[in-house]
Each structure stands twice: as C-alpha cells, then as structure tokens.
Amino acid sequence: MQHRFSQLCLSGALFFISSSVFASAPGTPQISWMPTHYELQNGSVTIPIQWDMWWGTNGNKWILLKNDSAVYSASLTPDGQQAQSGQANLTINQPGSYQLEVHLCLVEAATEYCQPSGITTIDVSGSGGSDPVDPEDPIVPDDPVVPDPIDPAAPATPVLAWLDSNQTLNNGSASFTISWNMWWGNNGNLWKLKQDDTVIHSAPLTTDGQQAQSGSHQVSVGQTGQYHYVVSLCQQTSSSLLCTDSDSTTVTVSAGSGGGGDGGDGGSEPDFDPWTDLDMTYWPHPLKERNRSYQNTTGKKVAAYFVEWGIYGRDYHVADIPAENLTHIYYGFIPVCGPNESLRQANPEGYAALNSQCQGKPDYSVVVHDQFAALEKSYPGDRWDQPIRGIFAELYRLKRAHPEVKILPSVGGWTLSDPLYDIGVDPAARAVFIESMIDFIRTYDFFDGIDIDWEFPGGGGALPELGSPQDGAGFAILMRELREALDELSLETGREYELAAAMSGGVEKLSVVDWEDAHPYMDFINLMTYDYYGAWSGTLGHMTGLYPSANSPIAGFSAHEAVQHLLDRNVPAEKIALGAAMYGRGWTNVSGVTDGNPFTGIGSDGITGGWERGIMDYKAIEDDFMGGPEANGINGFTVGWDDEAKASYVWNPSSNTLISLDTKRSVREKGSYILQHQLGGIFAWEIDADNGAILNSMHQGLGHSEQ
Numbered sequence: 001m002q003h004r005f006s007q008l009c010l011s012g013a014l015f016f017i018s019s020s021v022f023a024s025a026p027g028t029p030q031i032s033w034m035p036t037h038y039e040l041q042n043g044s045v046t047i048p049i050q051w052d053m054w055w056g057t058n059g060n061k062w063i064l065l066k067n068d069s070a071v072y073s074a075s076l077t078p079d080g081q082q083a084q085s086g087q088a089n090l091t092i093n094q095p096g097s098y099q100l101e102v103h104l105c106l107v108e109a110a111t112e113y114c115q116p117s118g119i120t121t122i123d124v125s126g127s128g129g130s131d132p133v134d135p136e137d138p139i140v141p142d143d144p145v146v147p148d149p150i151d152p153a154a155p156a157t158p159v160l161a162w163l164d165s166n167q168t169l170n171n172g173s174a175s176f177t178i179s180w181n182m183w184w185g186n187n188g189n190l191w192k193l194k195q196d197d198t199v200i201h202s203a204p205l206t207t208d209g210q211q212a213q214s215g216s217h218q219v220s221v222g223q224t225g226q227y228h229y230v231v232s233l234c235q236q237t238s239s240s241l242l243c244t245d246s247d248s249t250t251v252t253v254s255a256g257s258g259g260g261g262d263g264g265d266g267g268s269e270p271d272f273d274p275w276t277d278l279d280m281t282y283w284p285h286p287l288k289e290r291n292r293s294y295q296n297t298t299g300k301k302v303a304a305y306f307v308e309w310g311i312y313g314r315d316y317h318v319a320d321i322p323a324e325n326l327t328h329i330y331y332g333f334i335p336v337c338g339p340n341e342s343l344r345q346a347n348p349e350g351y352a353a354l355n356s357q358c359q360g361k362p363d364y365s366v367v368v369h370d371q372f373a374a375l376e377k378s379y380p381g382d383r384w385d386q387p388i389r390g391i392f393a394e395l396y397r398l399k400r401a402h403p404e405v406k407i408l409p410s411v412g413g414w415t416l417s418d419p420l421y422d423i424g425v426d427p428a429a430r431a432v433f434i435e436s437m438i439d440f441i442r443t444y445d446f447f448d449g450i451d452i453d454w455e456f457p458g459g460g461g462a463l464p465e466l467g468s469p470q471d472g473a474g475f476a477i478l479m480r481e482l483r484e485a486l487d488e489l490s491l492e493t494g495r496e497y498e499l500a501a502a503m504s505g506g507v508e509k510l511s512v513v514d515w516e517d518a519h520p521y522m523d524f525i526n527l528m529t530y531d532y533y534g535a536w537s538g539t540l541g542h543m544t545g546l547y548p549s550a551n552s553p554i555a556g557f558s559a560h561e562a563v564q565h566l567l568d569r570n571v572p573a574e575k576i577a578l579g580a581a582m583y584g585r586g587w588t589n590v591s592g593v594t595d596g597n598p599f600t601g602i603g604s605d606g607i608t609g610g611w612e613r614g615i616m617d618y619k620a621i622e623d624d625f626m627g628g629p630e631a632n633g634i635n636g637f638t639v640g641w642d643d644e645a646k647a648s649y650v651w652n653p654s655s656n657t658l659i660s661l662d663t664k665r666s667v668r669e670k671g672s673y674i675l676q677h678q679l680g681g682i683f684a685w686e687i688d689a690d691n692g693a694i695l696n697s698m699h700q701g702l703g704h705s706e707q
Contacts, residue, residue: 048088274446294706434481441497480518
C-alpha cells in the first residue's frame, strides 16, 4: 500500500503533513535518470537536470537544491492535475559528492506548500576551477538565475528491449527482432537502427508530446560473428537532425545444424512440456539465509507473496524461496487490461509495458506484466529455444520439486486494481475477465487457483474517485462466478483449484463486502493486517498490531478487530488467514513524545534507506537497528514491545526515529492467536524482505517443530 505525503515549507524549515489536510499540496516530482559520475573539464562541468511530475495537483514554482541549498528556482503555470516538468543546467566547478533534490511548490499568500522529489546523488571528479561556488551562499529562490537553454527538440533516450544475445544460423540465416521503447520524454519523428554503425533500417514516427514511443524491426543475418546494434531516436526538421542513441547491444551468431530455430522467440518446440522437458539439474534448492526446516503438524496455511519485480534490485529469485516451509506462494501481480490510471500515475514505465502486453487483447483480459521477467529471462538449465523461460519456468521447477506447494496468481494490487471496479459491477467486463483468467491458469498450469487483490471494494484505493456502494455485492458475485468457472476447469483437468482474496485488515473497508454471500465460494480470506499506519501521515500507531491498545488513534485498525468482524459476519474461522509483515514502516523527526512512549508523538518524514521512502525490509532493520537476531538494539535504537497490542517497534530517542514492524515475538503472538481462534493460517508480504527470521517465527507461533 502506498500513500502520498505533503511537505510544508515555512521560512526555510520543512514540516511534513498529511496530504488530506491541504488539498492543494502539489504532486511529487521525480528527477529523470542521469549518470552518477561526471568529470570536470577545464575546471567545470555543466549538468542538465530534468524533472517530471506525472499527475497530481500542479505547483506554480519549483526549486533545485544542491546539498540542501537552493541553487535555482523558476515559475510554473498550473494546469489542474496535468503533468508538469522543468529543466535547468547546473554548473559545478569543484570535485565532490553532490545530493540533488527538486521541490515542487504551490505559493499561496505568504505560505509555500512544497513536495520534494527523492534525492539523486552524483559524484564529480577532476581538478576544480579557481573560483568555486560557495555552498553556503546559494542563489536564493527569489533571485533565480536563468539556466543555459536545453534544446527542447532533442528526443529522450530509447531503451532496447531484452533480446537473446545468442542466435544460431538455421538453413543459412538467423532472424531476430530488435525492439525499443522510450517510456516518457521528448518525442522523435524518426528512428533508425544501426548494425555495426551502419543504418540498416529507418522509419517515421508520429509525435505525441511527452508520451511513450516504441518500434521494432526484424533483422536477418547470414554469417556467424558478433553484431552490434544501436537505435537512434531523432527529431528531423528541414534544417537539422537531432538524434539520441540507445545503449548498444551485442548479438553473437553461431553456426547451427540447419534445424528449425526461431531466433529465441519461444516458438520452435510446440511439443515442449515443462512438466517433463525442463532441466531439473539444479533443483531442489536448499534453504538459504537463516531459514530452518519445519514440520507443519497443524495443517495450517503458511504462505508468502513473491513479487515479479524482486528479481531486479532485490536480486531475489524463485530459487531463493524457502518452498519446503510454505504451503502457498502468491505471485504478485497479474495485471488486467483496460483502465489503469493508478498505474499510469505511479509508474509510467510500468504503464507503457502493460499497454504493450495488452495490444490486440480486449479490455479486462489478464496478461503478464513484465514479459522478460516472467517468460524470457534465462536461468540455469534453460535453453535458448525453450518456449517458456523466466520466472514461470522456475515456478514449474519449484512445483515439480515441491508438488504439495500451491501457487496462485494474485490479480490486482495497489496500483493495478482499477479494472476490478468495473469487473465487480459490469457483467460483460466480468465475463471477459473470468474467461481470460481461466485460460491463463490453463496455459500456465503450475498455478493452483486464483487470488484476487482488489484494493478496495467500495473505494479507498490508489485512485480516490473509484468505488461505489455496489462493490460489496459485486465482490460476492465475482467470487461466485470465479468458483463456478474453477469448478468447470476441475472437471476438465481433474485438479482442485483454490479461490482466495487479499482483503483490507481495517474494519471500515471490510464492512463494505457482502461476506455472507461471498465466503461460501472462497477457500481463504487473507487479511492484510499490516499497513495500518505509515509515513503518509503523522499519526503514529502500530502498523501491524494484533490488538488495539488504550491509545490506538483509529478504531478498527488491528488484526483482532478485523477477525472479530468477519466472525460476526458468519465467516468460518478456518477460512481466515492473518497477515505478517516482513518489513517495517517508520517516521523520522518524531516530536511531542511524552513519558518515553514514542507513539504519543507526531511523525514527520518517512525513513529512508529502503526501496521506498517510509519502508524498510525486516532484514535491514534487524541488521542496522536491532543488532541481529537477539534484538538488543544498536546505533542508538532500542527494541520496544507493547504488551497490550502485542506489537514491536524500534525507537531512537536521539534522532527521534520510530519504526513499527513485525518481529519474531509479534509474529509468534499472531500464531498463538490463530490457534486460539482456530483460524486457517498465516501469510506474509513479501518473502524477499525476510532473512528467515519471520518465516521461522510463523511456524514457531503455530507450534511447528524443526525437522
């Protein structure tokens, strides 16, 4: 779950407030990608800075800060909720490390409401000039310097799509497709493909402001060797040609046997059966990090979410999943074609990728989101001509090694739930979705059912205007029709399929759903009993508390209250699963603390150092603040425990930093609660953030012994 926050700028001081307080707080700017290292030439270097705010309340001014000092500002013309952007040239004449940040501001009377970007750090090396800029004497925003002009016609940088770098001659030639994308930026009206610095293809393009562009071309070569390819995105006029080149990619073509290869696009072996033909040499995998082997003597569900994007920065792969300790793996996320404004606002690159996947498919069909990650990335044992590689081939391998583990695709999520609002209330949209969903799990038949992560029936999700009173009944109808479709598939395949849904852990959102009509068709209701509080607001509370405490600021924000609501609605206890958090949410600059209890204070900005502001993986918190598995606290932090809420936290009174999280102790308490109330089990978001401590504690809380 993600929330925006706002920043109040008064007299140079920064104070963070909830975006609900000031409806006019600007959207969040993002600094465009830029190199991280620069070299001084003749004593200085000029660096172009570009930022964008994709969607949200507009600002009327922006400020560029270097090492927390304002060095440039400019006025902006607001245009409602439309995108805004700005550019400046920053000249640096001293070597060193520089932190760059953009503030998008709305000036109202004598007050500025400013929203910061993330911080981009660059390093400058070389010999400095004789007249360095004094970092203590910045150019103040009221006296801006006009930057050197940046040619507005220069196109943005195209990015080459993934391509199998090893190709084979078949019948004297090798054919493969070079594709590229430009996700956002100045458009070109022409693109060129160069092979070894020679243009072998060019084609015109239709410009559309700052929107995405793409192209592809099939290449055929008849000789073995290495070939280097670059795409140039160009803006051509009658008097000039301005081009921006992609990075180069190299393709190695080797001699073949004359067979029917397909250039690596996956179509050369129509009889390939992943259940029998995948190389299993490297499977099964041993448990990694601190995961220990447990015997599930209760038969309770012990599940975790595995996310598609985790294979990149987190470097977490299917082979790292402690599968023998799990009954269920939920794959996040499967998107739905159609209206996806939440995704467009939050992740323009992901939005462009989804649109590419949805070309030629009707709205409300399901597709894979990242085709490379899901189907094309090579893992040990893969061959170039397999029709399925990537994460899905690895999940086939996991399923073969651990056939008892159920794997379900999770449809939706915070930024991918928009189409579900239509699917819930529109029978035609629902019919397309269900037919597509059944085809999807029929095609990728390692899946064992469907998990719906609609955030949230009735509203309150990423796009505030979505949601209606009809959603509660629509959710129940969707569950019924999905169950009917899964039962029909069972008759076809002879397999049993599960139907689950990830639901809010807050009573207010749970109360919208017609549970009496929905639960008979469901196997599990996964209560997201986390994200109750976070840095989107200064209100402090246990973000994954088991019980409410005497000073809980918001009623209905605890696991116990959510469970009791479902039990009161006649939901069978064995269908309810509690959520554990393998991460923490935290605040810096907490103020107003009384009697040493940090939750009596008011939070400010979100913690940094994780993958997202305000959030940090459990394993990083344990290493940096808890001091390892013994959790004695280090670096000024103490590990706290609220015995009323059965909730953990870490607190540094010197830096006024507070992090609310699940620990081994709080997770074991959740396990005891599950046994006490005879619930169905426990699940966690998300497995790549754990070092084994949380998953081990999930088993320990359920009374499972080590094997």
